[in-house]
Amino acid sequence: MHPFLNENCTLLSQLKTGYSLNIRYMNITKQDIDSLNAILKVDISKDDYAPRVEKILTDYRKNANIPGFRKGHVPMGMIKKQYGKAVLLDEVNKLIQESLHKYLTEEKLDVLGNPLPKNEMGIDWDADDFAFEFELGLAPKFEIDLEKKAITDYKIVADKEFVDNQIKTIRKQYGKLISKNEIAKGDEVTGTFKNEEKGIDNKATFSLDKIKGKSN
Numbered sequence: 001m002h003p004f005l006n007e008n009c010t011l012l013s014q015l016k017t018g019y020s021l022n023i024r025y026m027n028i029t030k031q032d033i034d035s036l037n038a039i040l041k042v043d044i045s046k047d048d049y050a051p052r053v054e055k056i057l058t059d060y061r062k063n064a065n066i067p068g069f070r071k072g073h074v075p076m077g078m079i080k081k082q083y084g085k086a087v088l089l090d091e092v093n094k095l096i097q098e099s100l101h102k103y104l105t106e107e108k109l110d111v112l113g114n115p116l117p118k119n120e121m122g123i124d125w126d127a128d129d130f131a132f133e134f135e136l137g138l139a140p141k142f143e144i145d146l147e148k149k150a151i152t153d154y155k156i157v158a159d160k161e162f163v164d165n166q167i168k169t170i171r172k173q174y175g176k177l178i179s180k181n182e183i184a185k186g187d188e189v190t191g192t193f194k195n196e197e198k199g200i201d202n203k204a205t206f207s208l209d210k211i212k213g214k215s216n
Contacts, residue, residue, distance in 0.1 A: 027104045030136075038136040040115060044095050046128040052091045057083060057123060085125065112137040183208060 027048070029041045057079050064074045092182035103109075123130060172188065183189060190205040 028099055032138075036138050036140060038138055039118070040100075040134045040136055042096055042099060042132045042134070044092055044099075044130045044132070047096055049088065049091045052094075053084070053087050055086050056091070061085075088125065096132060110139045112139050185209075 010033055027043045027045075029043070030038055032038045060083055061074055061079045062072050064079060065071055066074050066078070069075075089171070115136050118133040118135055119131075123132075161202065180187070187210065188205055188207050190201045190203070192201065194201050
């Protein structure tokens, strides 16, 4: 999964969520707007992220090499000033992903597309607690009676020629490239085409049968 937060504190929606009645699940609250839309709110308190942030900053302090200080003896205040905000964003991002992943998996929710952040520009990163809201597109429920409609069942048969051609193609794509002094039938040629006057300097690979003209 990709992060919800980037270095500019922008929310990025990349986890799927789903539909249920208004419920409270750990630190996640889901509120239905109508049959096809809902709001998912994720609350993260200082108690959720503080121990994780503190541990990472402590590890930074142990390994930090800053002029004027011995390794492992840099003041924690300096470490927090230099790395604190970035570590905070990273850990809050991880908490969002972990909470949503568990929520969506255990609730078996179903939506269309990805959740869209609502309050990405209104987050105060100097506060102790954070609240993130996401708009959800809920998947509608419908049924299709297949018994009343005829369905064509196609049976695809791969003949020997088709299979041989596929094997040949795969060998060309994933085979090992070797250098040869002479070109033989079925070989592929890689070359660099240059023309200083026209500013051409391109590298290309093509099969020998694509070359037209007399052989030397």
